[in-house]
Amino acid sequence: MEYIAFDAHKHYTLASVARPDGQIVREQPLPHERGALQQFLTRCEPGSSVETIGNWYWIVDEIEAAGCVPKLVHARKAKLMMGEINKTDELDVRGLNQLQRNGTFPTVWIAPGELRDQRDLPRTRMVLVRQRTQLKNRIPATKYALHDLEVSDLFGARGRALLKQRLELLPPCTAYATQQLLEQVENLDRQIRGFEHKIQTGSSPRPRFSCS
Numbered sequence: 001m002e003y004i005a006f007d008a009h010k011h012y013t014l015a016s017v018a019r020p021d022g023q024i025v026r027e028q029p030l031p032h033e034r035g036a037l038q039q040f041l042t043r044c045e046p047g048s049s050v051e052t053i054g055n056w057y058w059i060v061d062e063i064e065a066a067g068c069v070p071k072l073v074h075a076r077k078a079k080l081m082m083g084e085i086n087k088t089d090e091l092d093v094r095g096l097n098q099l100q101r102n103g104t105f106p107t108v109w110i111a112p113g114e115l116r117d118q119r120d121l122p123r124t125r126m127v128l129v130r131q132r133t134q135l136k137n138r139i140p141a142t143k144y145a146l147h148d149l150e151v152s153d154l155f156g157a158r159g160r161a162l163l164k165q166r167l168e169l170l171p172p173c174t175a176y177a178t179q180q181l182l183e184q185v186e187n188l189d190r191q192i193r194g195f196e197h198k199i200q201t202g203s204s205p206r207p208r209f210s211c212s
Contacts, residue, residue, distance in 0.1 A: 004041070004048040004068070005096035007089050008059055013037065016093035017044055020101055027090065041066035049073055049096050049105065057116050070110060073099075077106040118202055125195040132188040139163070139181050155185065 002025060007014040011032055017025040030036045037059060041048065048063050049071045056072065063070040073096060081104060082095035099105040111119065136155055151159040163182065167175045 002045040002047055003097040003100045004044050005093040005100070006037070006049065006059065007092045007096070008053040008056060009089075013059065014089045014093055015040055016090070016097055018094070018097040018101070022098070022101065024094070027093070035062070037062040038066045041068055044068070047100070049100060049107075060110060060116075061113065064113070071100075071105065071107045072110050074106040074108050081106065121195055121199050121202065125192060125199070128188055128192050128195065132185055132192065135181050135185050135188070139178055139185075 001020055003018045003020070005016045005018075007016075012029045013032065014027070014029050015037075016027045019025060028040075030040055041063060048068045053059075060070045060072070078096065078099060081099060082091075096105070140154060151162060153159050154163065160182070163178075167179055170178060
């Protein structure tokens with residue numbers, strides 16, 4: 001049995017392999033190139049961990065492709081448990097392996113691959129909705145009277161029609177800027193509807209199983 005820990009960074013991942021007695025088998029940085037982590041793992045026995053990082057999805061894919069079972073560490077809890085004052089990459093990976101060996105390794109759930117992919121749909125939709133809200137807030141914030149239209153929803157069908165009529169009363173530069181904002185809102189409306197349709201019609205992820 002070997003314990004493998006990955007400390008992922010932006011351009012490389014530091015890998016450390018240790019035996020149950022704590023003896024380090026090998027330790028080396030791996031470039032973030034497709035297949036590099038998988039090739040490294042083919043020389044190892046099953047068992048691995050990945051430190052939390054924003055782009056860890058592809059690392060999990062590489063671990064699974066090598067026939068290993070990934071464990072995603074809860075970074076904050078692990079750092080408290082390791083209690084390292086002088087933080088270095090080497091101490092991080094060795095500390096992760098120590099937690100694995102003594103059975104106190106704090107993990108968080110890793111979603112199946114298909115679900116990891118599908119998560120990008122609602123997350124991107126949320127980003128687009130925030131952008132649309134910012135643009136909608138900008139339009140009535142102009143120094144001219146665009147907020148006094150007697151409609152319950154300024155961006156409903158009737159509200160938008162009245163807004164477009166009011167553009168003719170605005171100075172040319174303000175009218176141009178407001179028109180562009182309206183077009184951006186309408187474009188985001190279409191994109192958001194597209195994401196919502198994709199989310200509603202997307203297939204549910206199939207269950208996946210793995211063995212250590």
